[in-house]
Structure formats: C-alpha cells, structure tokens
Amino acid sequence: MALQTTVEQVEGSVPVTILALDGELDGASYERVIDAVRGIYEAGGRHLLMDLTNLQFISSSGLVAMHSSMRMMRGEAPPDPEEGWGALHAIGAEVAEGAVQANLRLCGTQDAVQKVLDRTGLGPLIPTYPDRATAIAAF
Amino acid sequence: MPGHGNARSPLDPHRLERVIAPWAADPAGPALSVVDPAGATIAGLAIGERDDGHQQRIEADVVVDGDLVARVVATGTVPGVRAHRPAIESLAAALGELVAETRRREAAEQALAGHRSEHSATALGINAAELAKGRRQQRSILSLTPPEVSGYDLASHYAAAREIGGDFFELFRLPKRGRPLAVVIADVTGKGLDAALLMAFARPVMHSALDAARGPADAIERTNRVLVGERRGTLFITLLCAVLQPGTGRVRLASAGHEPPLLVPGDGGPIQAVGDAGVLIGAFASVSPPETEITLAPGDALLFYTDGVTDAVAPSGERFGDARLLAAVSEARSGSAQDLVATIRDHVQAFQESAEPADDLTLVAVARHRRGRGRHPDRH
Numbered sequence: 145m146a147l148q149t150t151v152e153q154v155e156g157s158v159p160v161t162i163l164a165l166d167g168e169l170d171g172a173s174y175e176r177v178i179d180a181v182r183g184i185y186e187a188g189g190r191h192l193l194m195d196l197t198n199l200q201f202i203s204s205s206g207l208v209a210m211h212s213s214m215r216m217m218r219g220e221a222p223p224d225p226e227e228g229w230g231a232l233h234a235i236g237a238e239v240a241e242g243a244v245q246a247n248l249r250l251c252g253t254q255d256a257v258q259k260v261l262d263r264t265g266l267g268p269l270i271p272t273y274p275d276r277a278t279a280i281a282a283f
Numbered sequence: 284m285p286g287h288g289n290a291r292s293p294l295d296p297h298r299l300e301r302v303i304a305p306w307a308a309d310p311a312g313p314a315l316s317v318v319d320p321a322g323a324t325i326a327g328l329a330i331g332e333r334d335d336g337h338q339q340r341i342e343a344d345v346v347v348d349g350d351l352v353a354r355v356v357a358t359g360t361v362p363g364v365r366a367h368r369p370a371i372e373s374l375a376a377a378l379g380e381l382v383a384e385t386r387r388r389e390a391a392e393q394a395l396a397g398h399r400s401e402h403s404a405t406a407l408g409i410n411a412a413e414l415a416k417g418r419r420q421q422r423s424i425l426s427l428t429p430p431e432v433s434g435y436d437l438a439s440h441y442a443a444a445r446e447i448g449g450d451f452f453e454l455f456r457l458p459k460r461g462r463p464l465a466v467v468i469a470d471v472t473g474k475g476l477d478a479a480l481l482m483a484f485a486r487p488v489m490h491s492a493l494d495a496a497r498g499p500a501d502a503i504e505r506t507n508r509v510l511v512g513e514r515r516g517t518l519f520i521t522l523l524c525a526v527l528q529p530g531t532g533r534v535r536l537a538s539a540g541h542e543p544p545l546l547v548p549g550d551g552g553p554i555q556a557v558g559d560a561g562v563l564i565g566a567f568a569s570v571s572p573p574e575t576e577i578t579l580a581p582g583d584a585l586l587f588y589t590d591g592v593t594d595a596v597a598p599s600g601e602r603f604g605d606a607r608l609l610a611a612v613s614e615a616r617s618g619s620a621q622d623l624v625a626t627i628r629d630h631v632q633a634f635q636e637s638a639e640p641a642d643d644l645t646l647v648a649v650a651r652h653r654r655g656r657g658r659h660p661d662r663h
Binding site for chain 2: 170171172174201203204205207208211263264265266
C-alpha cells in the first residue's frame with residue numbers, strides 16, 4: 145500500500161530531477177507526490193522525470209497527482225487542496241488543447257499503470273520512455 | 284488549517300454563483316437564486332427569455348442538522364421549472380451537505396487543535412465520529428430510491444471510504460419517449476472537501492444534461508463543458524453513463540475514462556467488458572466519448588462498478604483485481620440484480636477482512652427478467 149519517493153539530481157543536456165515512485169500511488173499517497181513536486185519546483189527544478197519502474201499501481205486519485213505535477217512543472221501556481229474552489233486555478237490552455245507536456249516526463253511505466261493513464265486520456269499527454277537513460281537524453 | 288472557516292463557506296455568494304451558473308446558462312431553464320432563511324438573496328442568476336406569462340416558482344430548502352440555512356428558488360416557465368425540479372432538489376441537498384461538511388471539518392479541526400494541546404487521545408475519537416457522520420450523510424444524498432422499471436431488477440451498493448468525496452451514482456427515468464432508464468456511475472478523483480464539492484456540483488449537472496441530451500455521449504460532453512467552463516479545478520471525474528430503453532433492452536453507453544461495465548449474458552455466454560472509454564471529464568476543454576450500443580436480452584445483466592471494487596486491498600496488501608471480480612460475477616450470474624451485487628459485495632468484504640476501505644466502492648446492476656419468469660405487473 146505504501147509509497148516511497150526518492151529524489152535525485154542528474155545532469156543531462158539540462159539539469160534533470162528524478163522523482164522515483166516505489167509502491168502504490170492512490171488516495172492515501174497522491175498528496176505526498178504533489179508536495180514532492182511542489183518542493184522540486186520551488187527548489188528550482190524545471191525538468192522532472194518521474195521514474196515509475198517500481199510503481200505497481202495507480203488509482204484514479206493518483207491521476208490527480210500526475211495532472212497537478214504537469215501543471216506545477218509548467219509554472220502554474222500549485223493547487224491547495226484545502227481551499228476548495230476559491231484557490232483553484234485555470235486549467236492551462238496547453239493541456240486543454242491536448243498539447244504534449246515537455247517539462248514532465250515518465251519512464252518505466254508498468255502495464256497496469258500505463259493502462260490507467262491511457263484509459264483516462266492522460267497517457268498521451270506525458271512523454272513516456274522505457275528507461276531513465278532514454279528519458280534524460282530526450283530533455 | 285483552522286481559522287479559514289468563513290472564507291470557504293459554501294454559502295459564499297461568489298461560490299454560489301458558480302454553482303448555479305450552469306442552470307442559468309440554459310435559456311429554457313429557470314432563473315435560479317439562493318436566498319437566506321429570511322428571503323434575502325445571497326446569489327442569483329437569470330439569463331435568457333423567461334417572461335411568457337406562465338411563470339412557476341418552486342423552492343427547495345437547504346437544511347443542515349434540522350436548521351433551515353437557505354433556500355434554492357427557481358422561477359420560469361412551467362415545463363422548464365418542472366424539468367429542473369430534480370436538479371434543484373439535488374442542488375439544495377448538495378448545498379446542505381456542503382455546509383454540513385464544512386461545519387464538521389471546522390468542528391473536528393477545532394477539537395483536534397484543542398485536544399492536541401492537552402495531549403488528549405479523545406481528539407482522534409471526535410474526528411472519527413465527525414467523519415463517520417459525514418459518510419452517513421453522503422450516503423443519504425446518494426441512496427435515492429431506485430425507480431421501478433417493469434421487466435427489470437435494479438440493485439446497488441455503495442460503501443464509503445474513510446474520507447468524504449469519491450463515488451456517486453444515480454438511477455432515474457428520463458422524460459423522453461419510452462421513459463428510458465438512465466444509469467450514471469462516477470468516481471471523483473481525489474478526496475476531502477474539494478472532491479465533495481466537485482461531486483455535489485457534478486451530480487445534478489449530469490442529471491440535467493441527460494434530461495436534455497441526445498444520448499449519453501452528448502450528456503458527457505455537456506457536463507464536461509460546464510465543469511471546465513464554470514469551475515477551474517484540479518480534480519476530475521471518471522464517469523459512465525448508460526441509457527436503457529426498457530421495452531427493447533437497447534442500451535446506449537458512453538464512458539469518460541471509467542471502468543467498462545460487464546455484460547453478463549443470461550445464456551451462459553462469456554462475461555464481457557463493454558465499450559471503449561474516452562478521456563475523463565473536467566480536465567480537457569472538449570471531449571467526444573465514443574458511444575456503444577448493446578441489447579440486453581431477457582436474462583442478461585449489466586454490472587457497473589467503480590475502481591473501489593477492483594482496487595480493494597487485503598490486509599496482505601494484495602488488490603482484489605479483475606480476476607476475483609469475474610469469479611464473483613460468475614458465481615452469481617444466474618441470480619437477480621440483488622444477488623449479483625450482494626455476492627460481489629460479500630466477496631470484497633471477505634477479501635478486505637477488517638481493513639477499512641481506502642476508496643469508495645459502488646456497484647450497480649441492471650438485470651432483465653427472463654421470459655415467463657419473475658414478471659411483475661406493470662407499475663407506474
């Protein structure tokens with residue numbers, strides 16, 4: 145059930161922050177991923193690779209973490225889940241028009257995770273690579 | 284975060300205008316306002332032509348813990364107001380739930396803050412009690428009496444997770460030829476107040492959209508447009524909508540990123556997942572979900588569910604999964620809709636043992652009676 149997050153910094157052609165998710169991303173853990181990505185952005189990270197090699201499961205709540213991460217890495221104000229509607233921000237025209245997200249990439253998605261991303265339409269919006277090396281080279 | 288109570292009251296005029304805006308955008312729909320118990324307008328919107336001389340006014344009370352806190356007032360043409368009555372009642376119920384939820388959260392936060400400083404363990408007890416109350420109230424707005432549909436059994440089961448938010452479902456007859464039965468089942472992603480707000484908002488919007496739409500895919504498109512246009516959020520909804528013509532057994536269905544329903548043929552044929560999913564709603568400016576059409580033959584059943592079923596976790600950490608769901612469906616396939624739902628519910632509960640569910644769980648089954656068996660006199 146639990147989720148472990150590990151953050152690493154590597155140098156490709158640009159500095160890339162790697163956030164590795166190990167375990168299960170669900171209603172109990174998605175806010176932690178949002179917090180981690182917010183922390184990375186606030187610390188100056190602008191190229192984020194989520195390594196999902198050891199992510200066994202993603203629930204529908206996990207999709208919120210993915211979408212929020214896309215937005216935060218584009219520099220939009222991070223959403224505050226405590227504030228209800230008042231503090232919610234405009235959905236970026238980029239995503240609304242189905243444009244592909246370049247500041248966030250994924251690698252190592254297992255079939256069960258990819259299936260959920262694809263079923264709900266988020267998969268095609270986030271460039272996904274088989275492993276870290278190819279993903280880093282693509283930034 | 285204590286101390287922000289008033290800032291996020293659901294009865295804040297600005298927030299209320301957003302909530303009622305979708306109805307005002309329908310030119311044939313009624314003018315809507317929300318008034319306080321003394322009758323003063325808190326928020327109101329009126330767009331479109333509404334003065335043809337035959338005005339009707341209906342009101343729905345927003346009641347929290349027995350107190351009248353507000354009223355939803357709809358004024359418009361007689362057919363317009365009538366068509367919107369269920370949505371207006373849902374809106375009032377949803378607003379009541381939101382006010383109650385906000386009060387509970389504030390009470391729980393205050394209790395937690397107070398007791399934490401005294402190093403008291405009872406704070407957690409209060410919090411749990413408040414959440415349990417929230418769950419019961421959420422269930423009460425979900426569990427509307429299912430309609431009677433001659434020739435069919437309908438059954439549903441809903442189990443709330445620890446936190447409010449999550450799933451909603453609805454079964455209702457549409458005001459169209461043949462009185463088709465609409466089935467809506469949905470999972471709001473995320474949890475907490477934000478998810479509860481989105482659920483309360485989306486449910487009547489979807490109901491209203493289906494009343495007016497050409498079919499389930501059209502209703503999903505309309506609902507998405509309202510969600511994206513009126514509400515700028517970070518949460519989304521996976522939703523499945525089916526419309527059944529009881530006379531023919533014809534079912535049109537469309538999915539927004541939701542688990543496909545299972546068709547359980549009455550002739551013993553293989554159980555199949557039905558339909559393709561489009562993208563979830565609330566995230567993209569436009570969606571065009573594919574629509575699928577099937578026919579329920581006598582003896583066939585259609586099972587709708589949310590991911591709380593397949594994602595249910597055993598104490599070992601294992602997930603219930605598709606294979607166990609199929610096994611449970613196979614076991615109950617010759618029974619009624621109630622048997623199907625009860626069997627799956629029992630299997631999930633046995634699998635979870637004492638673990639408290641992390642996610643809401645919803646099951647809805649629609650079973651067509653076999654010929655010459657289980658027929659009931661037509662009731663209207």
